[in-house]
Amino acid sequence: MTDTIPVIRTQGLTKVFGKVRALDGLDLTVQPGEVHGFLGPNGAGKSTTIRVLLGLMKATSGRAELFGGDPWNDAPRLHRRLAYVAGDVALWPGLTGGQCLDVLGSTHGSVDEQRRADLVEQFQLDPTKRVRDYSKGNRQKVALIAALATDAELLVLDEPTSGLDPLMEHVFQQRIRNRREHGVTVLLSSHIMGEVEALADRVSIIRRGRTVTSGTLADLRRHTRTAVHAVTVAAPGSLTGIQGLADFQYERLNELTDTRFTIDSDHLDAAIGRLHVAGIHTLTVTPPSLGALFLQSYGETLDPKESAGDESLAEVVQ
């Protein structure tokens, strides 16, 4: 796998608008065929990164490669291989949804007509309505269908589901999995942790224009704690002696023992062994959620000066 060219690669990417450093040395690598979750609070630089990758904006310094090429100088040729859904879907109010699909499709070249028809049906879009009469969710559907109907090798999706209802969110996830089965690479910028957790193979978390952490979900989880809640018949012996165990709580309920703790993934096996010996009645093991991971990667570098950022963070993770 070492000789495959990443679909997206940025190294030390910076972008300065006047006095604002929107990107401050961002590294991002997306391999072919993966769904890559791109996470960060509002204003972290997700949309700016995407615009640089699309050749809409020129990086101040650093490298941005798309399919091994330079997006700033070679945008139209590289765009043949990708489809993009902007965060703020803007369409022409005077056109119908169907007309917009065709106009958007025309700039991408190859559109699969059968898939387009299936998508319109699955997303329950009325293509004869004018865009100005659509709700936000319906406008988003138009942009999604247009992107998913193309034969692009790469889908760049900037918060694509913020206006969709749960049913449509489900359809969206199905379609993304379907595209991935066909070898399509996806860069999915999102606020919705559940969505990223459900779809992403790898995740990059960025903050203030810098990559905080990057890896597979399993990788990220390995460095975090798992919550365990067990009810056992007998009291489990000397749990507190196990390395990496914390937040220990213990309670006697009639004949049963209720135990809660968190533990490093590496020492989970030993802890469960002790619980097993004590006779497990019920057992809940909760791997850390992406939300918790996200908060944790922020918590590590959070300092009092940055309390302004906390508000958006709370929104993100809620």
Place this chain on the structure above:
Amino acid sequence: MSAGHPAADDRSRGLGTMLHIVVRIQWRSVLIWALALGASMAGTAASVASLYDTAAKIHTYAAAVTTGGALAAINGHVEGIDSLGGVIQDEFGFLIAVLMPLLAISLVARATRGEEEAGRLELLLGGRIARHHPTVAALLVVTATIFATAVLFAVGLAVFGVPPTGAVLYALSLGALGFVFTGLAALLAQLTPHARGIYTWSLIILAGSFALRGIGDVTKTWVTWLSPLGWAEKAAPFGDQRWWALLIPLAAGLTLSIAAARLASRRDLGSALVRGGAGPNRATVRLRSPIGFAAWIHRPAILGWLAGGVMLAGLMGALSHQFLDAMAGNPAVAQAIGIGGGRPVDGLIAATQLYLAVIAAGYLIQGIGTLRTEESNGRLENRLSGTLSRRRWLAAHAVVLLGGLVTIVLGSSLVLGLATALSAGDTADFGPTLTSGLAYLPAELVLGGIALTVYGMRPRLFAIAWASYAAMTFIAFLGSGLKFSQWVLDLSPTTHVGNPPMNAVNTAALIVMSAVTAVLGAVGFITFRRRGVPQS
């Protein structure tokens, strides 16, 4: 309801909040409109006062413009034209008849349906603002703006020697005209689902008012009384001074305003009486091509400006017979509409072509401004995320805008040539009419080049393009009549064309202007290629 009643208290506070919001959003436009209109009135008054500084000169002017009666179709029939105020009213008649209603329409449209369409009104109505408050607040702010503008008018006129009573009545009659269109635009804001509809319908009504006033003034019948522009004229500020004539526009404006506020309080948010139905579910092949799509975007502007040009050309052409008669009877007529010596019919066509050039240049600026709107609304980003390069995108729009420009110029010139031939009974001037129209293309394109360069470099500064256009319009409309100094006239590219067909086309100047356009266009293309998208 007592003043202490909490509901009443809340209600007035809601309106107060809404007024505050409208002022916050609109104060810049309000200030620019009031100052620009006030300044152009004062400027006109100053020029007229210095040009016609004796009773004899004023008398010559008055005799000239009233001969034959054809000029009344454009500037209106001014009662008491044999006075300083009368001359000002006549000179400023055409421009203010368009600008005053436009002030009202644009401010109201933005504050009412514009905000509703953008979804911002929903946010406000979720608070303690009642449904009719935005409309009432918009009406109050725009009415106040119009009143302030009228005060500036009166002061400007009085300063340059117009008798105060006449100045005040003239200013109020123009204010009342603005008030009628304020109410009209507010009512239309309830009926049409989009701000664009307010513009379309109120401009159609304005064109109708213009036609009715023109017909009434030329035929000297009661038809003038059917037009809001006629009401302003019939106040006769420098003639009989009919103060009561102000009551008609005030009553009309008030009725329209009340109707608008009532409708606003009763209808659902986002609803409208007139609404479009379903449309096609597929785009045509033409719409899918970059040029076809650009054509779709610019079509309304091309058709709108073409309609304006054709109407003006048709009117001038149809009245050419009367103009020529008037000029034959009194050489001063030619002077009054800015035509020097030479063949009268050439002078008439030349004057009309200059007006048409102003229309054509306005179209170009608006067309390039549309590109900026595409970008600031985020649609350009969508467009450029595919295989379409920036150069091709901009080139497609440039080609369409150029095609539209030629269509507008040729269409208007064709109508002018035909109508003149029909009215004057002579087809000899048909060819020169067309070529003189085309001779203005480089001058119009210089304005387009300025707009393109600004768009390429800093779309945020697009107001520079409109400011250049405003300067050009002012010079073209009033420059020769008010005898501006040559260096001021030279600022406008239209001056360098050579005023065909009356005088020979200045070929060298056309070549220079074409070269300037090419340079400006190239700068626009190159800078657009190099900057980030989107920039608002």
